[in-house]
Amino acid sequence: MLIARIVKALEALLYSVVRLRDWREAKSAKTTLGKAIMDFEFSDEQELLREQARGFLADNCPPAAVRKVLDGDAEYDAELWQKVVEMGWTATVIPEEFGGLGLSYLELVVIAEELGRAAAPIPFSSSVYLATEALLMLGSQEQKEKWLPMLASGEAIGTFALAEGNGRPAASNLKTSASGGAVTGRKIPVADGGIANFAVVVAASDQGDGASLHLVELDQAGVSREAVRTLDFTRGHAAIEFANAQSELLGGEGSGWTAMESLLDRAAVLFAWEQVGLADAALEQARDYAMGRYAFGRSIASYQAIKHKLAGMYVKNTLARSNCYYGAWALDSGSAELALAAATARVGAIQAAVHAAEENVQTHGGMGFTWEFDCQFYYRRAKLLSVNIGSEGYWQDKLITAYEQTNAA
Amino acid sequence: MDFNDSKDEAAFRAEAAAWLKDNVPSKDELAGLDELAAAKLWQKRKYDAGWACIRWDKEFGGRGASAIEQVIWNQEEAKYNVPAGFFVIGQGMAAPTLMTWGQAEHHARYLPKLASGEEIWCQLFSEPAGGSDLAALRTKAERDGDDWVINGQKIWTSGAHYSDYGILVVRTDPNVPKHKGLSYFFLDMKSPGVEIKPIKQLTGGANFNEVYFTDVRIPDSQRLGEVGQGWQVALTTLMNERAAIGGGGAGVNVEMAYRIANEVMIDDKPAIADSAVRAKLANWYVQESGLRFTGYRSMTAMSRGEIPGPENSIGKLVGAPKTQEMASFCMDLLEMSGAIWDEKLSKEAGMLQLTYMGAPGGRIAGGTDEIMANIIAERVLGMPQEPRMDKGMPFTEVPTGSN
DSSP, X not given: OHHHXXXXXXXXXXXXXXXXXXXXXXXXXXXXXXXXXXBOSXXXXXXXXXXXXXXXXXXXXXXXXXXXXXXXSOSSOHHHHHHHHHTTGGGTTSOGGGTSOOOOHHHHHHHHHHHHHHTOOSTHIIIIIIIIHHHHHHOOHHHHHHHHXXXXXXXXXXXXXXXXXXXXXXXGGOOOEEETTEEEEEEEEEETTTTOSEEEEEEEOSSTTSEEEEEEESSSTTEEEEEEOOSOTTSOEEEEXXXXXXXXXXXOTTOHHHHHHHHHHHHHHHHHHHHHHHHHHHHHHHHHHHHHOEETTEEGGGSHHHHHHHHHHHHHHHHHHHHHHHHHHHHHHTOTTHHHHHHHHHHHHHHHHHHHHHHHHHHHGGGGGSSSSTHHHHHHHHHHHHHHTOOHHHHHHHHHHHHHHHHHO | OBOSOOHHHHHHHHHHHHHHHHHXXXXXXXXXXXXXXXXXXXXXXXXXXXXXXXXSOGGGTSOOOOHHHHHHHHHHHTTSOOOOSSSHHIIIIIHHHHHHHOOHHHHHHHHHHHHHTSSOEEEEOOBTTBSSSGGGOOOEEEEETTEEEEEEEEEEEETGGGOSEEEEEEESOTTSBGGGGEEEEEEETTSTTEEEEEEOOTTSOOOEEXXXXXXXXXXXXXXXXXXXXHHHHHHHHHHHHHHHHOOOOSSSOHHHHHHHHHHSEETTEEGGGSHHHHHHHHHHHHHXXXXXXXXXXXXXXXXXXXXXXXXXXXXXXXXXXXXXXXXXXXXXXXXXXGGOOOTTTSGGGGHHHHHHHHHHHXXXXXXXXXXXXXXXXXXXXXXXXXXXXXXXXXXXXXXXXXX
16 A cells, blocks of 8 residues: 555655756757856746646645635644645655755746745645755755655655744753753644654754754654644644653754754745745736726726735735846855845745735725635634744845845944 | 856956946046036047947947847946936937838938947927826827927926937827827927927926927928827837836935935944834845846846846836835934935935935826836736727817816
8 A cells, every 4th residue: 555655655756856857958959059047047948847736736725725724623624735745846856866856946846936825725835845945955865855755755844943922032942951862842733743753853952053953753652742823723732741751862963053054044945935826916916906907987906096905915926036037046056145035034024914814804895814715724724924934024134134245344 | 046147247247347447437537528428529439339229220329239148248337427417318218219100211210320429319208288198298299291290298308408319199180089099200309389388396406397299290201100109109119118117226225225224223233124114224235136147037037038028127116115115214314404405415415315306207207106006917918908099089179177
């Protein structure tokens, strides 16, 4: 049974790889002949991937699928997650030696944007942008060999546990501690904490920068978890209690805070792409509704109050998207400007997504405020994403710090 | 996607940087020259070495460079404080219109001197009764033999007083709906009957003018497009106007605000340590960087043969209010002294105050913020046009107000 599943997944992965490879080879044969230029757009094969992803999500993650999680008790759409895994999306940037596709971050951001558009109720951000990135960045060969193939194939879901309640976390106020290969403390909220197989836990350290990262399996006696209700009912969260839970160090002792900051820079670019996808979807929903809604004998889309509102959304979305391009490039190329590029992408994307989601409801009037309408998907998700890996204020501060460091260098 | 230079681009950048290093005029060289003479000197020097209007064809005085090379050149030239600003209308707006609608002899005669800066052009579009509603303009042209005779008034004409030529939209038929009765010309600004009166702005300066036409004669050979096709020709100019005015990176920008926030104190600490200050600077950095990369993306689109569309309007729509907000905020950082506008006493030699006083102009010139938002809503998002009370009505019957 398990073997059959693996074979099926491998076939699907292989299919995606072969198609992408074909395109890539055809393309590179072409560009080596011509003059390769500085290029600020996605390639043809990345656009093809987008088309595929959008079609796939239209079929497998329509509004009804999101609503099922919204109205039900499930923490995520397990069926959709399984299909996403079969598409190979969780394996995108994982190297082939660890069972991944070995593709670039430019492919991953295309997928992230489409997941944002669809408001997909799956643990993609936790498992891919955070847990997978943490292992890629910090994992020992052994840790990579154990976890990356399982993350790629969807056998394992990973997450990231930093917050310990209200306020901005700092190494100096971490209450979670670790000693002798065991972690003790309480993390809340942890995105997808109820369904994840392991978490990357930030704990205090008496060395170095005051923190270390620990890899903790969640199905063990020392771990208890309870569901936490958040404003986005389509995304499960948990409070996790660690009581001498068995753990292993991920990265060095006492270098966890610095490592985490780099991890968040990487994740910020990917979150930002999801937010930009969401922002555009909310703008399109507002536009389509306004066009069809009539008042005083005219489409409400013909009123300047609405036109200017939507033009404002478009402007924010466009600036955010352009900053995301730079973030994607900085992430993919390993640029030294990643910290600045990531914070810029993240701040712009938070602002665009929250603004678009709020004004989308407003444009719908009373209907936008009903349970029945789908405006709530974006309204919930935009706010959740805006605090998930640190708020607008946190990232604004990081942006200026990165600006100072870039200018000092 | 690749934000690094390719090998060819790196070579181009090095060539441009080396030329700039050796040729940017020194302070001594410019001493005693007024701004216009200094700008002309620099433009001519670029032209002689093949670095003026580099995207234009070589036969018109350009270099036949790619869009990306233009980006690289702009980045390198922006590293120097070179005199600029007088050629934007001619090179950025009149020239593309001539290229699209003019004859070969127009190209040969006018484009090289536009590139070299020897001839400066202005734009005679707006009128007292035709601003945002440009097609409501009233200046009329009547055919007389091989000439047209122009009577009427234009307003807000930047640089009319130092321009050699002007592009002009006039009404040739008042008995058809307003957009259909317009025609497009260019003329010698020294023509008899052209009278230029400066308009004093709220900054105290006078950068633009009223231009009066009394029986001014323009040969029919200086018409661009067919009679009655003036609106379409004007749209070519206007799309380029929004691209040309665009950006808003220079002057008061994040770099300057950051410098000031490091120099002034809030509660015994540099202002930059204050989280509210950091948040604002971060937001403006997001806008600056977003505009820069949006510009790069449209360059990429152009290099793939796509025509820049109305999405270019966002440069001006974001840049102009941002400049106003930033100047205002930087003056706030100076607290009581923010009010002082004096080259010697003010921080940044009064640039903040000058920028703040000039900023309303940026939000109005070339299409107000509100018109820009309409353009985005209608032409990018596909929302309905404003209802038009004058639609289909002969121009002579269109109601007018008292202002």
